[in-house]
Amino acid sequence: MxxxxxxxxxxxxxxxxxxxxxxxxxxxxxxxxxxxxxxxxxxxxxxxxxxxxxxxxxxxxxxxxSRGAVARYRSILGEPESVTPRRIGDLSCEAHLWPVPLWPDLRFEVLVAPGGVAWNEWLVRAPGAPAPALRTPDDLTPWSCTVDEAARAFAPARPLEGSAPTRWGLAFTAPAGPDASDGVRRECVAEFTWGLLQRVTVRGPSW
Incomplete structure (x- = not known):
């Protein structure tokens, strides 16, 4: 027929x-x-x-x-926008970046170790894009920042194991309000999915 x-x-x-x-x-x-x-x-x-x-x-x-992570992403997203050498501690690797239309100021980053093994896959700020101003827990709204931005803004932050392979956490203290001169800080736990902030739990003050 x-x-x-x-x-x-x-x-x-x-x-x-x-x-x-x-x-x-x-x-x-x-x-x-x-x-x-x-x-x-x-x-x-x-x-x-x-x-x-x-x-x-x-x-x-x-x-x-299953093909390797880098080959899989290339087959889906095409050639990376950039491939940049990166050194993290004693590890030399390459950062492969792809644009993500849903978040124009972000890039999907895959860190590739020697031998082609991908050991980290998450969203990061695009090169040249302005980073958000992060001063207090009120600035940490959903999707407002990435893991590395929060870690830098509230250093020293302690990494926490996530509840799934695509999730990460950070524990840190942050000023309770815009007036940091009073010395009051609050204990915070930030949760991220694919490297993007999802929620923050604010606990009692830490002097």
């Missing part, structure tokens, strides 16, 4: 930059459902499409013959 060919199954379709952005959002929905909903609408994607993108992402990552 003639007629139109059958539609390609969603699972067989190429995994696109849109799908990848939906994967980032899916992990953030646990903390900021309203922000994720607005972002999903801005991308023109349904909740079902976001769930399917996340399902396919997990299947790719755990496939028996």
């Amino acid at each position: 003639g007629g139109m060919p059958p539609a390609e199954p969603a699972s067989a379709a190429p995994f696109t930059p849109l799908d990848f952005q939906l994967v980032l959002l899916r992990r953030m929905a646990d903390h900021n459902a309203d922000l994720v909903e607005d972002a999903r609408h801005a991308l023109g994607a349904s909740a079902a499409l976001m769930r399917e993108a996340n399902r396919r992402w997990q299947a790719m990552r755990h496939a028996p013959r």
Whole structure:
């Protein structure tokens, strides 16, 4: 019989930059459902499409013959915007950066160690983009900053193990208010998903 060919199954379709952005959002929905909903609408994607993108992402990552992280990101996002040598302590690596249309001032960074092993994958501020002013816990609003920006602003910050591979935490003290001269500081715990701030828990004062 003639007629139109059958539609390609969603699972067989190429995994696109849109799908990848939906994967980032899916992990953030646990903390900021309203922000994720607005972002999903801005991308023109349904909740079902976001769930399917996340399902396919997990299947790719755990496939028996899964390609390496860098090759996977290149196949989805194309060639990186930049590849820069980086030295972190005694480790020499390369920072691969890709633009993320949903957050124009951010880049998705993959740190690649010698041998091609990716040991960190998260969102960072784009080179040349202005960093947010972070002085008190009130400045730490959802999606306002990245892990490294919060760590620098409230040094010394102590890294905390996240509840999932894409989550990180920081513990630090911060001035209780804009007048830091009173010496009152509060203990804070900031939680990040894919390197982007999701929420902050502020505890009692620490003198």
